[in-house]
Amino acid sequence: MLAGKGFDNIINVAGGIKAWDGQVAVGAEDLGLELFTGKESIDETLVVAYSLEAGLRDFYLSMIEKGTAEDIRHLFEKLSEIELKHQDRIFDMYLQVTGKKTAREAFDKEIVIQAVEGGLTTDEYINMFQPDWNSAVDIISLAMSIEAQALDLYTRAADRSTEPHSVDALKQIAAEERMHLEQLGKLMDAQA
């Protein structure tokens, strides 16, 4: 169908989703897109993205207190540190693209969204994956699922956005989520 219509490099993924052994995303095309209507300015887009990362970090921080084993508490600390780096990155992007000199504390006050990365709530993720909180593999697997969902959300948001700067930022954040997934994959491998 695509051949002869300008598409010179068409690749069929044999086996489709059944053969795919990587992370998957779930939900309809518009899942989480109430956060990104497509009309947000670059400032607003980055505030939402920052808020989503902050939501996930708060979740990991809250889990540190609940962790019984030392290695599990340490793992949640590590995951929360990773999210803090994501927030740093988005805040830097915000300063660069807006040219503003906003203080981090003032920026933090703009966070209003009660969702974590990927646009679902922590309860929704927990119900979906039902991890064993004493299993490092289960916890990293949950974190990877959340990152995969985030990659998916940012890609769909970029597709929907009509604001060119927001499109670029969302694509960049999606690309970074892909890298985060690779980092978590290495963390998972280290558990073996």
Place this chain on the structure above:
Amino acid sequence: MRWKQFFTPAKSIHATEAKKLMSEKSQDEFNLIDVRQPGEYEARHIPGAKLIPIAELDKRLDEIDPSKPTLLY
């Protein structure tokens, strides 16, 4: 007659190879299209895939950049 359509066969690669190919490229360097039905997409899909059901593909080609490799599943 549009000869090109007869001489541009789609390649087929295994999902494992597709995963490797995607990991070597940035998100912006390829198209990843899910041509299944919305219900199948909703149940599970490859993160970042764009849903264009096969029956709509012909009418929605303008949503895909033809200059990039296009992976379909």
